[in-house]
Each structure stands twice: as structure tokens, then as C-alpha cells.
Amino acid sequence: xxxxxxxxxxxxxxxxxxxxxxxxxxxxxxxxxxxxxxxxxxxxxxxxxxxxxxxxxxxxxxxxxxxxxxxxxxxxxxxxxxxxxxxxxxxxxxxxxxxxxxxxxxxxxxxxxxxxxxxxxxxxxxxxxxxxxxxxxxxxxxxxxxxxxxxxxxxxxxxxxxxxxxxxxxxxxxxxxxxxxxxxxxxxxxxxxxxxxxxxxxxxxxxxxxxxxxxxxxxxxxxxxxxxxxxxxxxxxxxxxxxxxxxxxxxxxxxxxxxxxxxxxxxxxxxxxxxxxxxxxxxxxxxxxxxxxxxxxxxxxxxxxxxxxxxxxxxxxxxx
Amino acid sequence: xxxxxxxxxxxxxxxxxxxxxxxxxxxxxxxxxxxxxxxxxxxxxxxxxxxxxxxxxxxxxxxxxxxxxxxxxxxxxxxxxxxxxxxxxxxxxxxxxxxxxxxxxxxxxxxxxxxxxxxxxxxxxxxxxxxxxxxxxxxxxxxxxxxxxxxxxxxxxxxxxxxxxxxxxxxxxxxxxxxxxxxxxxxxxxxxxxxxxxxxxxxxxxxxxxxxxxxxxxxxxxxxxxxxxxxxxxxxxxxxxxxxxxxxxxxxxxxxxxxxxxxxxxxxxxxxxxxxxxxxxxxxxxxxxxxxxxxxxxxxxxxxxxxxxxxxxxxxxxxxxxxx
Ligand SMILES: Cc1ncc(C[n+]2csc(CCOP(=O)(O)OP(=O)(O)O)c2C)c(N)n1
Ligand SMILES: [Mg+2]
Numbered sequence: 001x002x003x004x005x006x007x008x009x010x011x012x013x014x015x016x017x018x019x020x021x022x023x024x025x026x027x028x029x030x031x032x033x034x035x036x037x038x039x040x041x042x043x044x045x046x047x048x049x050x051x052x053x054x055x056x057x058x059x060x061x062x063x064x065x066x067x068x069x070x071x072x073x074x075x076x077x078x079x080x081x082x083x084x085x086x087x088x089x090x091x092x093x094x095x096x097x098x099x100x101x102x103x104x105x106x107x108x109x110x111x112x113x114x115x116x117x118x119x120x121x122x123x124x125x126x127x128x129x130x131x132x133x134x135x136x137x138x139x140x141x142x143x144x145x146x147x148x149x150x151x152x153x154x155x156x157x158x159x160x161x162x163x164x165x166x167x168x169x170x171x172x173x174x175x176x177x178x179x180x181x182x183x184x185x186x187x188x189x190x191x192x193x194x195x196x197x198x199x200x201x202x203x204x205x206x207x208x209x210x211x212x213x214x215x216x217x218x219x220x221x222x223x224x225x226x227x228x229x230x231x232x233x234x235x236x237x238x239x240x241x242x243x244x245x246x247x248x249x250x251x252x253x254x255x256x257x258x259x260x261x262x263x264x265x266x267x268x269x270x271x272x273x274x275x276x277x278x279x280x281x282x283x284x285x286x287x288x289x290x291x292x293x294x295x296x297x298x299x300x301x302x303x304x305x306x307x308x309x310x311x312x313x314x315x316x317x318x319x320x
Numbered sequence: 321x322x323x324x325x326x327x328x329x330x331x332x333x334x335x336x337x338x339x340x341x342x343x344x345x346x347x348x349x350x351x352x353x354x355x356x357x358x359x360x361x362x363x364x365x366x367x368x369x370x371x372x373x374x375x376x377x378x379x380x381x382x383x384x385x386x387x388x389x390x391x392x393x394x395x396x397x398x399x400x401x402x403x404x405x406x407x408x409x410x411x412x413x414x415x416x417x418x419x420x421x422x423x424x425x426x427x428x429x430x431x432x433x434x435x436x437x438x439x440x441x442x443x444x445x446x447x448x449x450x451x452x453x454x455x456x457x458x459x460x461x462x463x464x465x466x467x468x469x470x471x472x473x474x475x476x477x478x479x480x481x482x483x484x485x486x487x488x489x490x491x492x493x494x495x496x497x498x499x500x501x502x503x504x505x506x507x508x509x510x511x512x513x514x515x516x517x518x519x520x521x522x523x524x525x526x527x528x529x530x531x532x533x534x535x536x537x538x539x540x541x542x543x544x545x546x547x548x549x550x551x552x553x554x555x556x557x558x559x560x561x562x563x564x565x566x567x568x569x570x571x572x573x574x575x576x577x578x579x580x581x582x583x584x585x586x587x588x589x590x591x592x593x594x595x596x597x598x599x600x601x602x603x604x605x606x607x608x609x610x611x612x613x614x615x616x617x618x619x620x621x622x623x624x625x626x627x628x629x630x631x632x633x634x635x636x637x638x639x640x641x642x643x644x
Contacts, residue, residue: 035443035444035620035621035622036443036444036445036446036620037444037445037449087444087620087621087622087623087624088621093620095619095620095621095623095624096446096447096617096619096620096621096624097446097447097620098444098446098620098621100445100446100448100449101446101447101448101620113448114405114446114447114448114449115405115406115408115409115448116378117378117409146377146378147378149377149378149379150378150379150409151379151381151409152409177349177377177378178349178350178354178357179350179353179354179375180349180350180353180375180377184375185375185377185378186377250353250354251353251354307621307622307623308619308621308623308624309623310623310624310626310627312624313614313616313619313624313627313628314614314615314616317615317616317617
């Protein structure tokens, strides 16, 4: 499949934005500026970007505890994201949500989620809504290999399959649920095989190859928009950092991590774009500078923003 | 007495009980190789092996449900629910299966299950990782509900829970894991339904649970400087609830302040207040006061979380109000 040049550059820019954003988050977490749990997406950028590059602004996504990448890929605003991570009033959730709950409903981002497996039924519901309202919107539902064992995975996929709902179930198989290796938490090698249980298409792709993800998602989105129903895409990938910041990572063999680092999706895509003549060293530098400037601005915005006032605690519990 | 942290005290209880009884196994997310996300099950895998210390998939319903099946057929599972907030994923197996099986079967089942979990705010973990939901479990006949506040209580109550033949919902507080205190080396039990007077006093009774016990103690120390003598009582188990000790303390002080970290509405404190109102209303010289969280989810921002969790200052103010 030939992907347009601009699209390729856009995907590269998004991937690099996620990488740099997450690196900055790690720094500020270590410095004590960001409280709570932070799960970084470094190493998995190709999954969110390859998928969301097929989505329209009015399409939906459901995200996970490891959600920063999904948000950025779907068009999330870096300033409001960073402010939320800092617990500031100007953040996406007015400081009430934090990393695990960032959402932008206007952009179709139905929230990061602190509950593993929380997403698939919600995705089915958003898709039901699109179908019900007669739009051709689709829903991309991101979840991990660990989440693929939850009852909600089965319930969500089954419902989506019987009602032919427009959902693209995107499993980010980074081979671990915290410390537990996929080898020990499920008996199948390819989570995509589980699609058979719902009689929907299931494909396993190299999740560190953004083009492979893009192509698989392209077909799944086409199918969903055409009213043909759901698909399951398994993207095989690896997180470069601990499960959360501060994870001692006693459970991962160093050789394994090294092997995966060699398959880092970002340098791979960069090399490919250079080879294709789509990207030059000069252009890459320009893109990098633009991203760094944006992230600097986001951090400045977060630092300078006020904390919410204690009186705001009771706001937004109910719709008035 | 030798000192241990709350986490280490729990860890020691698990190890000693597992050495004593081969029917005990431990299962949960990241409990084996990782040693538990808060370190409570550290070293268990090394000592007892994979048969008895099991890392499970992220499937809370099956973690608790498998404990029901195993317990009904002769084992003594001690399973970990990483955060109390995740109970929603598994609730049926706990409240319709574990809690009711014995009764529904006319007494013909024994369910020696411990579900260990962690509650509480204070680390910026936000709305789905910080709740205090103990009241939910108090509302379910068939469950026992434990909430230790000190390393000593943690060990003794966990040993009792493991030896108990009924399902026990054992709620640890994540902000207490690092707290140090005296803990005997040998195994010991603390009977359920026995409150502990953490500080004696004569002007007011403060009933507090979990992390709030320590705030109540700090408040009592401050109040003493102003000549107000507060008694701090920790029920330690919410089901069964030691009504006698609470009533006796109120008979002595004639004033009651109840402190809980959970939201005030329909919380454990409401039950305690009702018990006192039913059984000792005439003993009270002032209305009962409750210090609790506002009726909101737990917010993320430290600026809001600080305002959410009951403080020593709020306890002091409540005491002064009832002491008049
Ligand atoms: C219902 C529930 N159970 C457990 C957890 C704790 N937890 C948070 S992330 C995680 C691992 C998730 O693994 P996976 O789905 O593979 O996603 P990954 O972290 O690898 O991206 C666990 C166990 C949770 N948040 N929610
Ligand atoms: Mg995973």
C-alpha cells in the first residue's frame, strides 16, 4: 500500500512527539513534579500512531493506563496533557484525573483507564452509539496483552461481533502484564487467534513497524466504516521502560530487552523514510526542534498553571 | 520488642502460617516473582515454590472465584486483590459466591478464604486506585472485614484471618506499609471483634480505623496539651464489630467522634453511630460527630487530595465541637 508522503511525515512527527513527551514526563516524575502512577509508552509509539493515522477527528478511542501515546496520536493537546500530569487546574481533567484518566471527549478520546480491561465494553458502547445514530464513525479500542485475559475482553468482543459494531480492537502486546510474561499468563502465542472465537478477522502484526500497523488498521477501519463489523489487531511490541516509573524490573532478562531495543520503532521508521527519500537529516532536525519547542511550551504552561483550589473538590461529581 | 514495618509484619504472618499448614496457598497479580506490588509477598516464591505461590493473569474474577472453589474442596487460599478498587471486576465471586455459599448450602460448606487488598488515598493514585470501600463489605452477611492500623495488629489479625474458616476481606492501607512498630517474632492471633484502645482518655471517645487511627492519635496528643483527654479506639475488625468496647468507652466519656477515610455517606462510621444511638443514646452529652471524606471520588491533584483526606486539624475541630 502506498502511503502519501505527508502522511508518512505526520506519522513520524507523532511518534517522535510521543517519545520526547514521555522522556520529559520521566524527568519530571523523577524530579517529583508529577505525582501518582505514570506508565510510559516509550517503545510502543508505532501502535498508537499507525492506528490513529486511519482515524478521523470524529472517531473515538478508548485508552488504557498507558495512555499518553494514544492521546497524542489522536490529536491531544500537549499543554493540557502536561498540566494534567502536574495536577494543575488547566489540565484536561482540571487536575482531577491525572495520567491514568486523561480524556478529551471532544476529540473522541473516551479516557485513559485505571482499570485493566475497562475499555472493550465501553468501546462497544461507543460503537453502538455510532451505529444507532447512523453515522460512520468508528472506535479504536486499545488494550494490553494482560487485559486480553479479563472477562471484559470477551464480553466486549462478543457483543461487538454479534451486533457488527464498528470497533477496531487493538491489542498492544508488549509481552508483559506488569511482571508476568505472556508465556505465563496465556496459553496462546497469538492473541489475534482469539478473534476466531467471535468470528471476526484477527491479525498479528509487527507492532514496531508503523506501516504494518497502519495497513492492518486501514483495512479494519474500512471494514468498520462499511458496516461490516469489528476486527482484532494484535501488535507485537515492547515497553522500553518499567511497567511504571520506579519499577525495579527484576522480572525481565536483560538480553530480551536488548534484542527489543534493536527493533525500536522510531529509528527503524526514520531509516526507512530516509531510504525512501521522504526524510532528510535536515528535515528530521527541523521536526525534532519543533517538537522540543512544543514540549518546552507544554512544561512551561504546566509549571506556571495554578493548582486547583480546595473548593473545586466537589465540582463535577454530578451533572447539574 | 523487635520492630517491623506493617508490610514486613504481614509478610511474616504469611510465611509462618504457610510453614504451619501446607493447605495454604497464595495467589494474585505479581505476588510471586515480583513479591507483590507493595512487597507484602516478597520471598514467598523462593521459600514455598510455584505450587503454593502463584502469579495469576489479570483476572480478578477468577482469582477470587478460584479461591472459592479451592476453599470449598479443602484448601486455604490467601489471595491478593492488588487494589480494593478492582473488586468491581470480581464482585460476584465474592459476595454472591464466597459469602453466601455456606448459608445457601444449609451450612454444608466451609470457606476458609482470605482476600488481602489495599485501600486508601495519599499517593496521587486518583479515583480508581485510592478508595476506602470497607462499608461495602460490611453490608454483606457471610464476610468478615478486617482493617489493621499497626504492624502488631496486621500480623496478629492476618494469622487469625488465615486460621478462620469463613471468608475474610482483609483491608490493608497502602500508606501504612512503611510504618514501623513492635511485632513479636512468634506467631500470635488477635481475636476478631476485639477493639483496641490505642490511647486512654476520659473526655471524648474517638473511634478511628486504619490510617485514621494515627491521625486520631496525633490529634489526641495535641488536644492533651489543651487539657482535653481523648480516648482513641480502633475496632480493628468491622465485621464482627466490638460494640461492647465502643459502648463502654462512650459510657465513660459521654462524647463520640468517629473518623474514617471513606466518604461519610453510608460508611462504617454511620453503622457505629447507629449502634451507639440505639444502645447508649442517653449516655451522650453531645451529638455524635463524624469526620470523613466528602462525597466525591478521590481526586488526583495533590492540592485536592489533601483536601479530601480527613486531617488531624479536622479531628481536633470536631472534638472541640462535641466537648463544647
Ligand atoms: C482490574 C485491574 N487489575 C489490575 C490492575 C493493576 N495493573 C495496572 S496495569 C497492569 C498490567 C496491565 O498489563 P497489560 O494489559 O498487558 O498492559 P501494559 O501495562 O503491558 O501496557 C495491572 C495488573 C488494574 N489497574 N486494574
Ligand atoms: Mg502488556
